[in-house]
Amino acid sequence: MILLRNVVVYSPYPIGIRDILIVADKIAVIDERLIVNLPHLKTIDCNGKIAVPGFIDNHVHLLGGGGEGGFRTRTPELSFSELVRSGTTTVVGCLGTDGVTRSLESLYAKAKALEEEGVSSYIYVGSYRVPPVTFTGSIIKDLVLIDKVIGVGEIAISDHRSSQPTMDELKRLVSDARVGGMLSGKAGLVNVHVGDGSAMLEPLFHLIETTEIPVTQFLPTHINRNLKLLAESAKWLAVGGTIDLTTSVSDLLEKRLQPWYIFSELLKEGFENQITFSSDGQGSLPRFDEGGSFVGLDIGKVHTLHEQMVLAVKNGVPLEKALLPVTQNVARMLKLNRKGLISEGMDGDIVLLDQDFNIDTVIAKGKVLMLNKQQLVKGTFEI
Ligand code: FWO
Ligand code: ZN
Numbered sequence: 001m002i003l004l005r006n007v008v009v010y011s012p013y014p015i016g017i018r019d020i021l022i023v024a025d026k027i028a029v030i031d032e033r034l035i036v037n038l039p040h041l042k043t044i045d046c047n048g049k050i051a052v053p054g055f056i057d058n059h060v061h062l063l064g065g066g067g068e069g070g071f072r073t074r075t076p077e078l079s080f081s082e083l084v085r086s087g088t089t090t091v092v093g094c095l096g097t098d099g100v101t102r103s104l105e106s107l108y109a110k111a112k113a114l115e116e117e118g119v120s121s122y123i124y125v126g127s128y129r130v131p132p133v134t135f136t137g138s139i140i141k142d143l144v145l146i147d148k149v150i151g152v153g154e155i156a157i158s159d160h161r162s163s164q165p166t167m168d169e170l171k172r173l174v175s176d177a178r179v180g181g182m183l184s185g186k187a188g189l190v191n192v193h194v195g196d197g198s199a200m201l202e203p204l205f206h207l208i209e210t211t212e213i214p215v216t217q218f219l220p221t222h223i224n225r226n227l228k229l230l231a232e233s234a235k236w237l238a239v240g241g242t243i244d245l246t247t248s249v250s251d252l253l254e255k256r257l258q259p260w261y262i263f264s265e266l267l268k269e270g271f272e273n274q275i276t277f278s279s280d281g282q283g284s285l286p287r288f289d290e291g292g293s294f295v296g297l298d299i300g301k302v303h304t305l306h307e308q309m310v311l312a313v314k315n316g317v318p319l320e321k322a323l324l325p326v327t328q329n330v331a332r333m334l335k336l337n338r339k340g341l342i343s344e345g346m347d348g349d350i351v352l353l354d355q356d357f358n359i360d361t362v363i364a365k366g367k368v369l370m371l372n373k374q375q376l377v378k379g380t381f382e383i
Contacts, residue, residue: 044352049352053342053350055351056091059092080119084119084362085359087306092334117377128162129162129163154221160195192220216333221245244275245262246277248279248300274329313357
């Protein structure tokens, strides 16, 4: 049992200074002044600290990804500590371009390992390609029978590395994801990797126009990869769609493509509930020099999720708004009903930020993983 004393709570909405009692893995009580007299109570004095929901990263290559420049460019797998230090308490794992040397079975085992080590984890089935790789041969069966599976992705469109899926193939895939989601009470979300190709979001518009499938079944990602795609996404927002912005972008990337900046602009137009951030952690990212020439590959970093949220705040976005793309909006898209909110009955996933919004303390499923900037729990084989 953990008692957080005198903490400024952003649920993400500001609810004032509160005491928060966490019992086992849940937030049990939130009140102005709690008198608790129980054995085994761990009290954390939170004076001057801000409690926010643990961050949810909806697109991470848990096993590593890449390989697009040959075997040596396969990227390494994620360590548990990187998640803890990023304040990320819920993660969704995916395969990427490579659905051959990376398997769903390994992805599942990695997600299970991270869960055992202390965070919440889920996975998407599929890779870039259609028909998708699955566990059972069927997206519907995977969603219904395998707890960790909450959707499909990252399915590539408008990209030279995609499988050039036909509209009929995409229709069947999305329909399976939707029905599998309905039958299992999960989101059945389709996470769509959008490349630099000129078709941009065209296949997705076609899908929602020619089927009964709602726009909320999709989460297109990497929307901030170029200005044309970003401009095109205004239409997607206008029909009620949500867009995902990749936070593992170079500092050199121009301001107009930085997630924090896009969010601050779209906030003014009232789209704050239709934007999510994800890190693309451990995925491979092409790197360019100041002149724009390709110089190699970088690796996506999960800590960029928190960084972009903080950049939004430091550039004038209220904290309660800046938190939306990394907490509540993601939980809604993924139908994670006990995540993304500090409220009684929700999972005990809380991050304490210091006055400068640095990560100070991380609690996941009621377990303290980091306290006063000291990491308490490490991955199994980490020193
Ligand atoms: C993006 C992940 C890309 C992998 O287009 O999609 O390559 O499997 O590791 N990364 N293919 C990165 C841009 C958004 C910058 C991936 C990658
Ligand atoms: Zn991608």
